[in-house]
Amino acid sequence: MYNVLALDLDGTVLNSKEKISQQLRDTITSIHNGPTHVILVTGRHHTAAKPYYYELGLDTTIICCNGTYEYDYHSEKVIQHNAIPKNLAANFLNLANSYQLNLVVYIADAMLYSNSRPIEYMERLKLWSEQYQGHLKPNIQKVDDFHNEILNTNHVWKFVVEGSQEALKDFMSEALVQGHFTAERSWVNRFDFAMKGNVKGTALERYVKKIGVSSSQVVAVGDNFNDLSMLQYAGLGIAMKNSADAVKEHAQLVTEHDHDSEAGLAELLSSIFEHQ
Numbered sequence: 001m002y003n004v005l006a007l008d009l010d011g012t013v014l015n016s017k018e019k020i021s022q023q024l025r026d027t028i029t030s031i032h033n034g035p036t037h038v039i040l041v042t043g044r045h046h047t048a049a050k051p052y053y054y055e056l057g058l059d060t061t062i063i064c065c066n067g068t069y070e071y072d073y074h075s076e077k078v079i080q081h082n083a084i085p086k087n088l089a090a091n092f093l094n095l096a097n098s099y100q101l102n103l104v105v106y107i108a109d110a111m112l113y114s115n116s117r118p119i120e121y122m123e124r125l126k127l128w129s130e131q132y133q134g135h136l137k138p139n140i141q142k143v144d145d146f147h148n149e150i151l152n153t154n155h156v157w158k159f160v161v162e163g164s165q166e167a168l169k170d171f172m173s174e175a176l177v178q179g180h181f182t183a184e185r186s187w188v189n190r191f192d193f194a195m196k197g198n199v200k201g202t203a204l205e206r207y208v209k210k211i212g213v214s215s216s217q218v219v220a221v222g223d224n225f226n227d228l229s230m231l232q233y234a235g236l237g238i239a240m241k242n243s244a245d246a247v248k249e250h251a252q253l254v255t256e257h258d259h260d261s262e263a264g265l266a267e268l269l270s271s272i273f274e275h276q
Contacts, residue, residue, distance in 0.1 A: 005028075005038045012221055016259065032056070045157065083156055109153075112149055224243065231247070239254050240255050
């Protein structure tokens, strides 16, 4: 029997328009209302996952930034974390700047990108955030000085670094990066950098042990390289059809439909959870 359903957001629960289909929403809610723990395990900051969390009607915690921290929306508290020390974050920032790389910085309660060197996908994300109001609106900010923001925050969760293949390769070979950071590809020319050891699978394992469940009772669904660790950890790791082949190779099951299917993932999850 499966007691935990761990879900990635982008490319998995969300379609290419960053929406959840009605059928999938109803299926996830139904599974959650039963005996199963449904937990979102995402590369997103909690501020950018919040609208979907409430749309799905969840009451579990959420694992954010590829396993960097676990957050409770209801108490608005960080439950567990392995954040980047501020001095290390400042050194990473200086090194990235020396390679002329573009950056996004995830701090305690916001996602930051540069006024002088804005990243296109962050501009789109900020535009997306404008549809939400009040407590649901994601906190996405353009800033002039990352160093000042790092100095004045409680936590630095992760960096997103974007640049040419050559610059990224050289940057990732630096001793500071090799010695302290886990790098996971999130796009063709983009990597997420968190503290070494921070991966989705490790954080999911910690959560599962806390609620007294074994890995064999876990279903995990994802589509990208940052999902590999949790697909490998789970008793049933499911890769989306839209996943890269290297991700599919590590899953026990691959969906018949991609993330833009209205019913594909919903029907598969129903077949797993509603008949056990």
